[in-house]
Amino acid sequence: MATNTQAPVKALFLDIGGVLLTNGWDRKSRKAAAEKFGLNADEIGDRHRMTFDTYESGKLDLDEYLTRTVFFEDRAFTRQEFKQFMLDQSQPYPEMLNLIRDLKAKHGLKIAVVNNEGRELNEHRIRTFQLGSFVDFFISSCFVHFRKPDADIWKVALDIAQVPREHVVYIDDRPMFVQVAESLGLRGIAHRKYEETRDRLGALGLAL
Template sequence: MAKTKIKCLFTDIGGVLLNNGWDRKKRAEAIEKFKLDAEEVNERHHLTFDTYEEGKITLDEYLDRVVFYTKRNFSRKAFKEYMFSLSAPYPEMIKLMKELKKKYGFHIAVVSNEGRELNDHRIKQFGLNTFVDFFISSSFVHIRKPDADIFKLALDIAQMQPEDVLFIDDREMFVQVAEKQGIRGLWHKDFETTKRILASFGLK
């Protein structure tokens, strides 16, 4: 097994391993498909989505507030199935994570902001639990990035010192918050750039 100073890799899910499951673009697609009022849905979404991502309400409660606050001509089941169908993997990134873990033997932890039901679906649908050792998801631990406490908790769960960890995220601010905790950061922009930066950390 090859040697590396990195003992654990922290990574986001949305924007790194998979697409963002329910971002502005995905909501726009759902609004068009189900003929919803964009302004009303987005306003309600912004008022309550953080609460959903922190695991304080269920997906059904989120949808009660954002979509089903009035009678609709489609079912809740149809809308949820459509939401889940919007997720897609980034196969090159998943393959890279698996290959690096096999080569260097480090642990991989997810540190992400995701609501529980969407997160559970994405983990199982794309086999993330086949190579990720543990999930510090906002809906599991009731803390969201950019709260620095989520990184402190991740270090405790991983039983790692900050200097042992490299964190990958597609949001520059979240990388900067991790770096403030002494964790090395990698701002993910695209596969080739991340692959090159990982090599500069000795992960080839």
């Protein structure tokens, strides 16, 4: 679907992991967990792959996910110790957080999160990094029960934002998700580093 590159930007749709914050529970984090807790990384990885989509879709809670992936047998550590390790993997990208806050304040933008994440991790990240202070609404997979790249997740965001798609820019660190958003008529930015994304937004009329 063609996009109108001249239309003024009125809303930003954003991923969280890889854009505003580090990824919440990615391959690197799972490898670190296996090393710290003495787990078989291959076994945990296999169980994760068979389970995580269901967790991110809001159809399992974190305890159920952990029962299937880690605590299917007795462990020398507690669930709470493992959960805390998971939560501690989340770290902010301050420059990106400040950029989005400042652009919203200067240009009166609507800001929406469109992300794949399990409920407990998602809510921890929203609360800990005060994302609700500048994000207007969260279209998270755990809330709407389907995940990117399902096009419906962007359609729900558009319905709630009530902003025509030609006035929306979507930012994600995964190029395929950007391409799906562009196929729906949104403009997309595949985020790699702060300076590049800042300059691309500036070229779209969102300079600070």
